[in-house]
Amino acid sequence: MVEKEDIRTRSMRKYKxxxxxxxxxxxGVTFSIYIILCIFLKNEVQMPWWGLVFACVIAFFFTLPISIITATNNHTPGLNILTEYIMGLIYPGRLIANVCFKVYGYMSMAQAVSFLSDFKLGHYMKIPPRSMFLVQFIGTIIAGIINITVAMWLLYTVENICQDDILPPNSP
Known part of the structure; x- marks a missing residue:
């Protein structure tokens, strides 16, 4: 059976x-940064380097099937509970390690699926792929800088933000 080429695909061939x-x-750059963080900031990150590798393997293994499910029925099943349980069993009581494992194992997969969804929309809208990539990359950098700036501003301008004595009496 010979399939007829889609009109959108034909129109996208003109772009590099x-x-x-x-x-x-x-x-390579992001994985190197994560490894450096896991090795040199081990007390703050609480996750060993092999935990990062394991989280990346989980994300790599599940990205394709979850992308197919998302593309066919517009529903994205999450791995967030799975990654939390795995790290909770391996390193119980290390909350920061659990959050980092969830970020590298689940959020990276979820962001990859979102990235592919954006490219699908860009394909339908006839947006050049290189422009889509650069806009997503630059937008991610800007969003990260703004998030860190706001978090640091809160930590350094709100007095006693991390103190137990400012909480209401019955607060958990």
Missing amino acids: DIPSWWFYLLL
Whole structure:
């Protein structure tokens, strides 16, 4: 059976595709930063380097099937509970390690599915793939800077933000 090429696919052929090395470079840089954080800030991060590798393997393994489910029925099943249970069993009582494992194991997969969904929309809207990639990359950097700035501003301007004595008497 010979399929007829979609009109959108034909119109997108005029744009240059994203080089694979852009993705590999981004993966290498971010993975290196995460490994450095796990090794040199082990007291703050509380997660060993092998936990990061394990979380990335989980995200890699589940990204394709969950992307297929999302593409076919517009529902994205989550791995958040699975990743929380796994790290909770491996390292009980280490809350920061659990949150980091969830970020690397679940949130990276969820962001990859969202990234693919955005590219699908860009394909329908005939937006060049390189422009989509750069806008998403720059938007992520700007959002990260704003989030860290707001968090630091709160920590350094609100007096006694981390003190137990400012909580209401019956607060857990």
